[in-house]
Amino acid sequence: MPLWQWVVDVVAVLLVLLVLYGVALVVRRRVLSRDGGTFELSYRARSSTTGRGWVLGLGRYAGEELEWFRIFSLSPRPGRVWKRSALAFDGRRDPVGHEELALYADHVIVVLSDGRDELELALGPGSLMGFQSWLESAPPGTDWDRDRPR
Template identity: 65%
Template sequence: MPVWQWLLDAAGVLLVLAVLYGLGLIVRRRLLSRHGGTFELSYRVRHAHVGRGWLLGLGRYSGESLEWFRYFSLWPRPKRVLQRSEVTYTGRREPEGPEQISLYPEHVVISCRTPSGPVELAMSPASLMGFQSWLESGPPGTDWTRGPR
């Protein structure tokens, strides 16, 4: 078989794999959002360089936790899970420098405190309102006068 046929076959296989990957992302997104409560949520994984280390993703409320899924992954489980009782909202700011390119347009960056350290998330102002409401609506019997554990 000539070399050009091998190259054509290889290009065809790569095209089929790219289409399957795209379809897999679409199906996964549909499965994650079928019960509602999903929104665009970026998560900052590295804080070493100013404005860098952001990963785009989806957030989903699941009872007492907020699950974060990487956007371009086929893995069905959340990459990070934040428990409502362990998260304290500390503030918000506008994206600065390279963050403006890395994040979705019009998203704001929020800072939270968790037992494992500070966490930065980026979401739309409407999603931020929902996030704050979710944090404040703890289960009955929650003592709001007590500080975080």
């Protein structure tokens, strides 16, 4: 078989794999959002460099937890999970510099603490309102001081 036929075969296989990956991402997003409650949520994984370290993803409420999924991953499991009782709202800010390019348009950065570290999430204005409502609400009879960072 001539070399050019090998090259064509390899390119065809790579294109098929790329299309299958794209289809798998669409199916995964549909499966994650089938119960509702998903929204665009970016997470700052590395905060060592100013304006860098953002990872695009999806957020989903699961009872008392907020689950975060990487947008370009095929894993059905969340990459991070935060418990509502451990999160404390510390403020919000607008993206600056490189963050404006790295994040979705019109997203706002929310600064939270989880008892150990400072945490930054970026979400849209509508999702922010829902997130703040979810964060402040709790089932009746909840002990507000339990598991809260002091």
